[in-house]
Amino acid sequence: MNKKIAVLGSGSWGTALAILAARNGCRTLLWGHNPEHIALLAQDRQNQRYLPGLVFPENLSVTSDLAEVAAFSSLILVSVPSHAFKDTLLKFKAHLTNEIQIAWATKGFNPDDGCLLHEVVADIFSAQTPAALLSGPSFAKEVAADLPTAITIASSQPDFANHLADILHSERFRTYTNSDLIGVEVGGAVKNVMAIAAGIADGLGFGANTRAALITRGLNEIIRLGVKLGGKQETFMGLAGLGDLILTCTDNQSRNRRFGLALGQGKNTLAAAQEIGQEIEGISAAKETYLLAKKYGVDMPITEQTYKVLYEGLAPLAAVQNLLAREQKAES
Numbered sequence: 267m268n269k270k271i272a273v274l275g276s277g278s279w280g281t282a283l284a285i286l287a288a289r290n291g292c293r294t295l296l297w298g299h300n301p302e303h304i305a306l307l308a309q310d311r312q313n314q315r316y317l318p319g320l321v322f323p324e325n326l327s328v329t330s331d332l333a334e335v336a337a338f339s340s341l342i343l344v345s346v347p348s349h350a351f352k353d354t355l356l357k358f359k360a361h362l363t364n365e366i367q368i369a370w371a372t373k374g375f376n377p378d379d380g381c382l383l384h385e386v387v388a389d390i391f392s393a394q395t396p397a398a399l400l401s402g403p404s405f406a407k408e409v410a411a412d413l414p415t416a417i418t419i420a421s422s423q424p425d426f427a428n429h430l431a432d433i434l435h436s437e438r439f440r441t442y443t444n445s446d447l448i449g450v451e452v453g454g455a456v457k458n459v460m461a462i463a464a465g466i467a468d469g470l471g472f473g474a475n476t477r478a479a480l481i482t483r484g485l486n487e488i489i490r491l492g493v494k495l496g497g498k499q500e501t502f503m504g505l506a507g508l509g510d511l512i513l514t515c516t517d518n519q520s521r522n523r524r525f526g527l528a529l530g531q532g533k534n535t536l537a538a539a540q541e542i543g544q545e546i547e548g549i550s551a552a553k554e555t556y557l558l559a560k561k562y563g564v565d566m567p568i569t570e571q572t573y574k575v576l577y578e579g580l581a582p583l584a585a586v587q588n589l590l591a592r593e594q595k596a597e598s
């Protein structure tokens with residue numbers, strides 16, 4: 267395979283995806299914004315901070331220079347956190363001289379305006395730029411450890427989705443294509459809010475019944491918002507919807523779930539976030555989802571109570587009680 271890909275973002279997910287592409291035989295360049303950290307990666311041939319113990323394949327190199335990225339490949343895969351997504355693309359664009367194909371694995375909304383990330387890409391580049399999103403149940407550590415994983419590649423351009431699948435797909439990393447960008451983006455962003463809520467319930471000592479109820483009612487909320495924004499209902503029953511929701515609401519590898527657990531056990535938001543020490547996308551997604559739900563008149567009670575815990579100082583136990591005190595209604 268004589269293919270090249272540049273991965274932007276040298277945290278746990280970007281590093282795991284770069285290792286995956288390189289293992290599949292693709293020449294891979296991993297970019298990170300911090301030159302000191304990138305110098306350590308180059309020296310150690312592994313990412314001690316985010317994925318310790320996983321030695322980089324020989325065809326994986328690293329850089330902190332976006333000009334080098336632009337010269338290296340016309341295909342980039344962005345996996346910086348959502349708060350850095352727009353800024354990173356704007357900085358990258360300044361170095362571009364040729365056509366570009368953009369994929370991203372970031373899960374979240376653009377923080378300034380709650381836009382979906384494909385809208386950010388279309389604004390910065392053009393609506394014709396090949397664009398695809400990677401999402402689904404995929405903890406970085408497990409992907410890097412080559413444990414079987416299945417994810418969705420969403421794009422309105424089937425040729426580009428297939429090209430990306432060709433680079434990333436392997437027996438241990440199955441890729442499924444999907445044309446519903448909106449549904450896949452909403453599923454990946456809002457499941458993080460539900461994972462915080464599930465963590466809170468478990469941290470408070472509620473049981474498996476509560477967790478299952480939260481996942482099911484949470485899925486309902488995600489579908490209501492996603493369909494309103496233009497996503498397809500069936501997408502939410504797939505890997506990037508239900509699949510990722512189950513993963514992050516039930517397994518303690520999820521940073522969002524662990525953050526919720528710490529809140530439920532009595533830590534404040536700052537202490538809980540410090541304890542995790544990595545990106546917790548659900549914190550900003552709770553705010554953006556809450557505002558979108560208000561804007562579009564979508565009923566999202568779990569999101570609303572999670573937002574109130576994170577931004578209005580509502581006690582976690584009171585949030586659960588508020589959910590339980592809602593009036594009886596038909597299941598929908």
Ligand SMILES: NC(=O)C1=CN([C@@H]2O[C@H](COP(=O)(O)OP(=O)(O)OC[C@H]3O[C@@H](n4cnc5c(N)ncnc54)[C@H](OP(=O)(O)O)[C@@H]3O)[C@@H](O)[C@H]2O)C=CC1
Nearest residue numbers: 276277278279299300345346347350372373405406544545
């Ligand atoms: N980890 C996972 O299992 C998965 C993560 N994702 C998604 O991938 C995205 C990235 O998460 P993940 O890699 O896990 O996060 P991590 O916390 O592991 O790493 C975050 C990375 O982003 C870097 N960063 C922070 N601020 C900026 C900035 N302003 N510009 C550029 N880079 C910056 C950090 O650098 P520094 O070290 O200098 O702070 C670090 O390299 C998120 O949207 C997440 O939801 C999706 C699927 C799986």
Ligand SMILES: O=C(CO)COP(=O)(O)O
Nearest residue numbers: 402403404405520521522
């Ligand atoms: O999105 C993820 C796995 O699919 C990672 O979830 P966390 O960000 O909660 O760790």
